[in-house]
Amino acid sequence: MEEAGAAVVTAGEAELNWSRLSVSTETLESELEARGEERRGAREALLRLLLPHNRLVSLPRALGSGFPHLQLLDVSGNALTALGPELLALRGLRTLLAKNNRLGGPSALPKGLAQSPLCRSLQVLNLSGNCFQEVPASLLELRALQTLSLGGNQLQSIPAEIENLQRLHSLRSLSLHNNLLTYLPREILNLIHLEELSLRGNPLVVRFVRDLTYDPPTLLELAARTIKIRNISYTPYDLPGNLLRYLGSASNCPNPKCGGVYFDCCVRQIKFVDFCGKYRLPLMHYLCSPECSSPCSSASHSSTSQSESDSEDEASVAARRMQKVLLG
Numbered sequence: 046m047e048e049a050g051a052a053v054v055t056a057g058e059a060e061l062n063w064s065r066l067s068v069s070t071e072t073l074e075s076e077l078e079a080r081g082e083e084r085r086g087a088r089e090a091l092l093r094l095l096l097p098h099n100r101l102v103s104l105p106r107a108l109g110s111g112f113p114h115l116q117l118l119d120v121s122g123n124a125l126t127a128l129g130p131e132l133l134a135l136r137g138l139r140t141l142l143a144k145n146n147r148l149g150g151p152s153a154l155p156k157g158l159a160q161s162p163l164c165r166s167l168q169v170l171n172l173s174g175n176c177f178q179e180v181p182a183s184l185l186e187l188r189a190l191q192t193l194s195l196g197g198n199q200l201q202s203i204p205a206e207i208e209n210l211q212r213l214h215s216l217r218s219l220s221l222h223n224n225l226l227t228y229l230p231r232e233i234l235n236l237i238h239l240e241e242l243s244l245r246g247n248p249l250v251v252r253f254v255r256d257l258t259y260d261p262p263t264l265l266e267l268a269a270r271t272i273k274i275r276n277i278s279y280t281p282y283d284l285p286g287n288l289l290r291y292l293g294s295a296s297n298c299p300n301p302k303c304g305g306v307y308f309d310c311c312v313r314q315i316k317f318v319d320f321c322g323k324y325r326l327p328l329m330h331y332l333c334s335p336e337c338s339s340p341c342s343s344a345s346h347s348s349t350s351q352s353e354s355d356s357e358d359e360a361s362v363a364a365r366r367m368q369k370v371l372l373g
Contacts, residue, residue: 060093064119068099077107090114097142098122109134121145121171130155136162140169144194149176159186173197173220180204191215196222196243205232222246262310265291270333273306298333305333 061080063073073096080091091112101123108118108131117140125146132141132155148154153175158164167187171194178199184190185206193216200221207230216238223246244250262270269291272279281289291308298305312332 059091060095061091062093062095063099064095065098068096068101070101070103070105073099073101074105074107077105077111080111093117095119096123101125103127104129104131106131108132113137116140118142127153128155130157133157133161133163137166138163139166141167142169142171143175144171144197145174147176148172149178149198151181153177154181154183158183163187165189168192168215170194180207182206188212189215192218192220194218194220196220196224196246198224200224200226202226202228203230203233205230207233207236217241219243262308266308266310269295269308270306274304300332303333307333 063076068076092114094112094115094117097119098121101120102125104120104125108115112135114137115135116137118135118138119140119142121142121144123146125143125148127148128143132138155161164187166189168189169192170184170187170190171192173194174197176199177195178201180195180200180203182204184193185204187193201224203221203226216236218241219236219239220243222243226244226247226249228249265288268288271277272292273295284292294308295306296308296311298307312335
């Protein structure tokens with residue numbers, strides 16, 4: 046049998062740290078059973094169990110008894126393909142870290158999760174770096190959840206049922222970075238309490254960032270812009286035919302304080318639809334130049350929308366929020 050005697054015990058045995066000890070499921074099973082026997086009748090409850098970077102292929106059955114007060118469980122960096130029913134017995138669990146495993150598919154999470162005490166206790170759930178191709182439906186029922194991390198999986202879409210999370214008044218952070226997302230469902234607007242959304246490394250964001258590039262205007266466009274902006278009068282006999290035709294294709298810059306125009310050359314910029322001043326969805330709009338900062342116009346979406354002023358302060362706040370969403 047492997048030796049797990051190097052485990053670190055701290056804070057009156059309130060924490061057991063078996064990190065990076067190459068512990069297998071079988072070895073951990075016997076160790077936890079022994080610990081559970083020792084703790085029956087003991088005054089000090091185990092609150093934190095740290096098992097990252099070992100050789101676990103399943104959760105030990107001993108978790109199902111003897112550890113009702115456990116608040117944090119870290120099983121990151123193992124070889125878990127499923128989180129078994131033992132998890133449901135951890136009635137007071139607040140933080141579950143299971144990143145960088147092999148979790149994925151309909152059996153990755155235990156049946157009955159939505160009906161278990163975990164539904165009301167779990168506040169932080171990290172499933173990043175696994176193999177999920179879709180968001181497990183049971184996650185949408187976790188009422189106490191504050192932070193949900195699903196980055197580094199294989200998610201291709203977010204279900205419209207994500208709006209069910211609006212029963213989740215505590216949810217503040219949702220990490221979806223480094224997936225395969227090409228769009229977000231409209232229903233995500235209903236997550237009115239969300240403050241942070243990580244989208245970096247998805248085709249959705251890559252496409253938007255690529256569209257922010259700006260090519261300098263041609264001499265033809267510069268001439269046409271000068272004529273339009275300075276209201277230079279002319280007759281059909283004063284200008285070349287190609288410039289005359291080109292002048293008819295002018296588009297006005299959406300910034301009311303600019304008054305400029307553009308033709309073929311414009312700056313593509315992301316404008317975020319605001320709801321409750323906390324989160325914005327990306328929409329594309331066009332400016333006449335990189336120096337032209339267009340304040341976000343008001344946007345609405347059912348009862349969650351609010352109008353914005355056209356002040357420069359609001360524009361700078363919007364820019365910072367956009368960067369937080371795209372790169373956070």
